[in-house]
Amino acid sequence: MLEKALIPQILAIDAGGTMTDTFLIDQDGNFVVGKAQTTPHDESIGFIQSAKDALNYWDLGLDASFPHLKTGIYSGTAMLNRLLERKGREVGVIVSGGMEDYLRTERAIQTYLGYPFSDRLHVITHHHNEPLVPRERILGVRGRIDLFGREIIPLYEGDVRDAVHRLVDHDVASIVVCLLFSYKNKDHERRVREIGQEVMAERGVAEKPIYLSSELYPTRQDFPRLNSTIMEAYAAEPSRETLQVVQEVCRQAGGRFELRIMASHGGTISINARELARTMISGPIGGVVGSKFLSERIDVPNIACTDIGGTSFDIALITDGEFSTKHAPDIGRILLNMPMVRIDSVGSGTGSYVRVNPITNRIEIGPDSAGAMIGVSWPEGGVETVTITDCNIVLGYLNPDYFLGGDITLSRERAIDAVRAQIADPLGIDVYQAAAGVLELFEDQLKNSLLGLILGKGYTPESYTLLCYGGGGPLHVAGYSQGLAFDDILVPAWAPGFSAFGCACGEYAYRYDKTLDMALLPGDGADKRRAVAEAIIAAWDELKEQVNAEFKKSGVRPEAVSYRPAARMLYYGQLNDLEVPVDDGYGSNLEKMLDGLYDGFEAEYGKMYGLAARTPQFGYMVTAVVMTGSTPVEKPELPNEAEEGPAPPTAALKAGRNIYADGQWVPAQILDLQRLRPGNVIEGPAIVESPASTMLVPAGRTARLDRHSIFHLTTDAA
Amino acid sequence: MTVYDKATIEELYRGTLPWPQLKQMMSAFKDVERFDTFLAVLQEQVPWDDQVLLPLGPKLFIVLKDDGSIVTKSMSGHEFGDYRENWKLKARIAVRDTDEKMQEIYPRWMHADPAWMELREYYDPLDGSLLEVEAVPPGYPIVHSFEPYLEGFYTEWLGREFPPKRA
Numbered sequence: 024m025l026e027k028a029l030i031p032q033i034l035a036i037d038a039g040g041t042m043t044d045t046f047l048i049d050q051d052g053n054f055v056v057g058k059a060q061t062t063p064h065d066e067s068i069g070f071i072q073s074a075k076d077a078l079n080y081w082d083l084g085l086d087a088s089f090p091h092l093k094t095g096i097y098s099g100t101a102m103l104n105r106l107l108e109r110k111g112r113e114v115g116v117i118v119s120g121g122m123e124d125y126l127r128t129e130r131a132i133q134t135y136l137g138y139p140f141s142d143r144l145h146v147i148t149h150h151h152n153e154p155l156v157p158r159e160r161i162l163g164v165r166g167r168i169d170l171f172g173r174e175i176i177p178l179y180e181g182d183v184r185d186a187v188h189r190l191v192d193h194d195v196a197s198i199v200v201c202l203l204f205s206y207k208n209k210d211h212e213r214r215v216r217e218i219g220q221e222v223m224a225e226r227g228v229a230e231k232p233i234y235l236s237s238e239l240y241p242t243r244q245d246f247p248r249l250n251s252t253i254m255e256a257y258a259a260e261p262s263r264e265t266l267q268v269v270q271e272v273c274r275q276a277g278g279r280f281e282l283r284i285m286a287s288h289g290g291t292i293s294i295n296a297r298e299l300a301r302t303m304i305s306g307p308i309g310g311v312v313g314s315k316f317l318s319e320r321i322d323v324p325n326i327a328c329t330d331i332g333g334t335s336f337d338i339a340l341i342t343d344g345e346f347s348t349k350h351a352p353d354i355g356r357i358l359l360n361m362p363m364v365r366i367d368s369v370g371s372g373t374g375s376y377v378r379v380n381p382i383t384n385r386i387e388i389g390p391d392s393a394g395a396m397i398g399v400s401w402p403e404g405g406v407e408t409v410t411i412t413d414c415n416i417v418l419g420y421l422n423p424d425y426f427l428g429g430d431i432t433l434s435r436e437r438a439i440d441a442v443r444a445q446i447a448d449p450l451g452i453d454v455y456q457a458a459a460g461v462l463e464l465f466e467d468q469l470k471n472s473l474l475g476l477i478l479g480k481g482y483t484p485e486s487y488t489l490l491c492y493g494g495g496g497p498l499h500v501a502g503y504s505q506g507l508a509f510d511d512i513l514v515p516a517w518a519p520g521f522s523a524f525g526c527a528c529g530e531y532a533y534r535y536d537k538t539l540d541m542a543l544l545p546g547d548g549a550d551k552r553r554a555v556a557e558a559i560i561a562a563w564d565e566l567k568e569q570v571n572a573e574f575k576k577s578g579v580r581p582e583a584v585s586y587r588p589a590a591r592m593l594y595y596g597q598l599n600d601l602e603v604p605v606d607d608g609y610g611s612n613l614e615k616m617l618d619g620l621y622d623g624f625e626a627e628y629g630k631m632y633g634l635a636a637r638t639p640q641f642g643y644m645v646t647a648v649v650m651t652g653s654t655p656v657e658k659p660e661l662p663n664e665a666e667e668g669p670a671p672p673t674a675a676l677k678a679g680r681n682i683y684a685d686g687q688w689v690p691a692q693i694l695d696l697q698r699l700r701p702g703n704v705i706e707g708p709a710i711v712e713s714p715a716s717t718m719l720v721p722a723g724r725t726a727r728l729d730r731h732s733i734f735h736l737t738t739d740a741a
Numbered sequence: 742m743t744v745y746d747k748a749t750i751e752e753l754y755r756g757t758l759p760w761p762q763l764k765q766m767m768s769a770f771k772d773v774e775r776f777d778t779f780l781a782v783l784q785e786q787v788p789w790d791d792q793v794l795l796p797l798g799p800k801l802f803i804v805l806k807d808d809g810s811i812v813t814k815s816m817s818g819h820e821f822g823d824y825r826e827n828w829k830l831k832a833r834i835a836v837r838d839t840d841e842k843m844q845e846i847y848p849r850w851m852h853a854d855p856a857w858m859e860l861r862e863y864y865d866p867l868d869g870s871l872l873e874v875e876a877v878p879p880g881y882p883i884v885h886s887f888e889p890y891l892e893g894f895y896t897e898w899l900g901r902e903f904p905p906k907r908a
Contacts, residue, residue, distance in 0.1 A: 141768070148767050150760065381770055391765075 029053065029081045031088045033659055034280075035527040036073065037309075038066055038099035045073040046523035047081075052660035055080040056520045056715070066101055066265050067272040090277040093657040096526045097269060097294075098285045102262040102303040106355045109153055111257035112197060115190030116156050117215055118249065119203045120163035120182065126154035130246055136356040139370060139390035152356050155257050160193055162186035164202075164215065172207030183215050187222040197232040197256045201249040205237035206538045212237045232256070239298055240360050242538045242647060247351055247360035251300060254359065259299035266294040281577055283531060283656075285309060287363035289346060290532025290653060295576045301361045304354045308364040311339040311346050313525025314490050317515075318344050320661050321731065327477060327487040327509070329469075330522070331495035333374035334392045336469050338476050339366045340487070342630075348602060350536070350591075350647075362536055362649070369472045373415070373495035374398065376408045377461050379449045386446065388465055400438035401431060409445050411465055411495075413438040414458040419682040419691075420498060420710065421717055428714025455683050466502030473503060481631060484509045492521035497711075497718035501736060508740035516696060516732040519715035524659065532653035533573045535566040542595055543617075544642035556613035559620075559648055563588045566650035579654050589649040592624045595642040601627045602649065620645075662732040666702030669727075674698045677712065684708060684722060701730045743772040750778045754786075776899070789818050794905070795889060800870050801828070803891065805904055811891070817868035827885035832863040832872060838879060855879075 035046040038061050045057040057077025062069035071085070078088055105111050118125060134149040135142065142148040164186055166178035190198055198219060205212045212235045219233050236245075236252040270282040283291040285305040289312050292302065307330065314328040318341050326341040339346055352363035370390035374397065380387050388411070398410035400423065415421040416438040423433035439454055447457035477484055489509040491500040497514050504512055515521055539562055541555045571581045586607045591600040603623040609616035621643060628637055675698035681688040689708055696713035704727045705711060707720035711734075718734065720726045726734040745753075745766070752758045753766070772778075783793045783802065791804040791814060800816035803824045813821040813828040821828035837843050838859040843852040853876070861883070863873045875886070895903040 139768070142764075145767070148764055150764065378770070381773065391768075 029083065030091050031078070031081070031083065032092065032657060033094045033096075033527045034074065034092050035096045035523045036070055036098070037523045037526065038069060038097070038101065043069040043073040043099075044520070044523055045070075045077040046520055046527060047074070047077040048524075048527060048659045049081075050660070052662045054517065054520070054524070054659070056523070063101065063104070065268065066099060067269045070097075070269055071272055071276070085276040089273065090279065092278050092280050094527065095273060095278065095280045095282045096285060096291055096529065097266065097282055098302070098305055098309065098526050099262075101265055102258050102300075103355065105261060106155075106254070106258045106303070106357070109155065111155065112261055113193070113195050114156050114160070114253060114256045115193060115195035115198045116161040116249070116253065117183070117186050117190075117198060117200045117202075118161060118163055119167065120165040120179075122203070122245075123158070123161045123163045125246060125249055126156060126161065127151070127158060130358060133353075133356050133358060136353050136358075155253055155357075156199075160190065160195060162189060166202070166211050168202065168204040168208045168211055170204055170207065172204065174208070174210070178211045178214050180214070180218055183218045184222055187219045188226075191223060191226060191228055191231075195231065197234060197260070199234045199236070199249070199252050199256050201236035201245060201252055203245055205235070206241040206243060206248070209235070209237040209241075232260075242350070242360045242536055243540075244351070244360055247358040250357050251359045251361055254300040254303065254357070255298065259303060263294060263299055270294060283529075285312070285526045285529055286534075287352065287361055288348065288532070288534040288651070289315075289364045289529065290534060290651070291526070291529040291656075292531075292533055293573070293577045296533070296573055298361070300359075301363075304352055304359070304361075304363055307337050307366050307368070307522070309522035309525035309529075310337070310492055311341070311364050311366060311525065312529045313492075313521050314339070315341055315344065315346055316525070316528035316658065317490065317513075317661075321733075323488045323511070325482075325487045325510075326490050327473065327484075329473060329489065329491050329496060329500070329503070330493035331469070331491075331499055332372050332493045333394050333495070334370070334372040336369040336371050336472065337366050337493075338369070338473055339364065340476065340480065340482075342482070362534055367472070367476055369469070371411075371465060371468055373411045373498075375411050375465075377410060377414065377446060378408065379446055381449075384450065386450075386461055386464055388461070388468065397426075397431075397433070398438065399441040400433040400435065402434060402437060403431075407441075409438075409441050409461075411461070413442060414461045414465075415498060417442050417458040417683075418455060418462070419680055419688075420719055422680075422693075422710075422712060425712055425714075430714075456686070459683060459686070462499075462502065466499055466505070469499065469503035470505065470507065474507065481633060486510065488513060490515075492518040494519045494716055497716050497734075499719075501707075501719050501721045501724060504736070504738060506740050507738065509738055512736040512738060514718060514726070514734040514736060516713075516728070516734065518718075519713075527659050530653045531579075531656040532651055533570045534649065534651040535569050536591075536647055536649050537562050537566060538647045539590075539645055541645045542642060543645075544595060545640060547642075552617060553613055555645070556617050559590065559645060560609070560613070560616070562648040563650050566648065567652065570650055570652035574652065574654065583654050584652045585654070587651040587653070589651070590620055590645050591647040591649065592620070592643055592645050594628075594638055595644045597641070600644075600646045601631065603627055662730075664701045664730055664732075666730050667700045668702060669704035671699055671703040671705065675700075675703075682708060682710065682719075689722065699728055701728055701732065703728050705734075743770050744774070745772050745778070747778055747781065750775070751782045751785075754779065754782050787816060789814070792905075795891060795894075797887060798872055800865070801872050803889070809904065811904060815865045815867065815870065815872060817865050817870060819865055819867040824891065825888060827883065829863050829873070829883050829885070831866075833866050833869075834883075835862040835864065836860070837862070 029049045031047050033048040037044045043061045048054040055077050057073045059072035164182035167176040169175045200212050200215045216233045223230050234256050236248045240248050240251040284302040286292045287301040287304045310330045318326050324344050328339045330337040347365045348362045349365045374392040374394050375389035393406045393410050396404035396406045398413040400413050400416045423435045426433050442458050443454040447454040484507045488511045490513045497518050589604045593600040675694050677693040682691045692709040694711045696711050707724045708722040709720045711718040724737045726736045791806050793802045795803045804814045811824050813824050821831045838855045859879050861875050892903045895901050
């Protein structure tokens, strides 16, 4: 689809564990994906190779294109790997006296996080994590702030001096301070830092950075707060240097853009941002950010986002144009207290292993998977257990000679033999029946998770548009949407690269959260209301300053920043809070601001739990305040081409083949995605192939490619 | 179908498997040959020739002797008599029932009150290996805490004759 002069505008890089993908977008929304091997010792090498690979498709060189780039977004797994491999900085930790064993005792949930249900049930599989910081470098100091922020025991400054001396003796790279209730009162933590700096000056050692939990992550729950602060010093700070190298490499190639990274709250932030650890858990959210962008551009407010990769099925909901946020995510079995785009994940993907349970004689899928090793059908992968991909090969849905555009050849014979030996024979059924049964079960599981999530939130599929992306999505979307009356079903032509695309769609935004805990009960008078309103606004102002301070590092002035304040609220006495956005124009009318807040909460609550569940007579509690500041940045354009007739051009037709559907082999039309034109309508049974993905249109359903290169798959629900 | 080689099961027995592999084994379906492989591993560990029918502990087994009798036998070779009899009664028993004896193995204030609970340690009369420990109220009888229905296990679960023919 590329004819005229290309000027690359946006560069999005996803440095994975093995491959670095580059997504390059030009001024008209055209894009290419480049790939190169990741180079863990110096990520900038893999990055440049990958960018060159992408530019090759457009016959462009680095020097000719980098100066035109307006935006560069980076996301990578280096930080996460540093955590998983326990190869972070040597950090020292100062905690409240008596709490020194935080990392050894953990919270029980950390001993089974990430486990499938069966392993969570069995205590024998639970397992303590290796602490990020060994016990001898975690020291306690006496002193206590209580839950209201009052000083109950003064800080024992002698303890602090001793602790700092010992940590300096250990030659730690930095010191993390996390004291009880410091989110309510920062005084003790600040004093620890002052003393620490004094001690280091007295000893004449180079000053080591001191990280305060009350500055970085001032929210309730000391354990995740400590984890998050340690993560910052342990894993994130070393990555900053890597990112600076990548930025420098871009500069040398003529790039004048500032490199940004996707952060867990769904915005992109500068590589100089203070809270860098939140970029570590941003892996799967690119797709959701892309979906939100799509939601705005094509004016579809409610989207159910589904992403099938090799190992998992990720689901997120966009409602009224917004994704929702959770506040206690976890990564690498460690609980954190930072905001993260809410995504539900099911351990079923195209690489999931399929086995027959010898006890029950039933088919079981996952939870483990062959990941990048595809399945038995790829002899070089060394996989011996059947995967979902193998079943797709057996039934003719996947073309064994066109996997990854033919870069690797899969063996259908191997897949058939394995499915027969491992699934069909033990069950006493035909090999094709067996493979079809596996896929039906797989898609049913996905459908149930999807439906469960939507119904569980009190919504129905009818009010959502289903969006599907990820390498495996287009092949299974027809299956897992079967019988569900979604408003529409969308499959972007660039589904496999949608997450990288999503990273490029991210706002340039900083978000800060702060625990507040202000109650407002039914009998409270005007004075109390004013006090609450003033406290909320003061907290917002404090967070605004933090937002501005971060933007200042990138030379963005406060006038260019737009603010979105929000509060997390609940009915007094309840447990789960909801995030309520507030109009920034509250000005000096405090009553109006409060009323807006409470009305907003009532509306959110009614949407989430039903109107009848609202109970304002309990009174309210504002648990935390949130401030998001964003500034406009260059975003991708959606492809936009005039629609042509419904009949696909003959050039798009490939040699047909039979596929197995409803118990029999039927001839299917095979189409080449790259040669389809906007407006074309594909009638099932048909398969649309592209190098990175395969889409199935079953008999009785059709898929129309629209002007934005998005397929609209019809539903089969009555 | 899950299959492990004997070397893996031997490592499982010794406790030398790396955690990720151990976790994977615990989460996976159990291999059907596990019982026999495990007995084979045990058979190599014991210094005598009687056939192991079931392990009772790291150093205690139910074995089939050449004369056809089935007895409880320790690693050192001490025989406690018929497997249906309470072997504990024939072991050497040490009872920790005072603060002093408790504090040989526990820090002060960290053990149970001996007036409420005592520790009984059962030792091998031959080599003094610790075979079992129980924590019970004083005066509690010495019960045969695990008396397997061995015949039912072999005939109904494993589908074999009992007593089995010598391997």
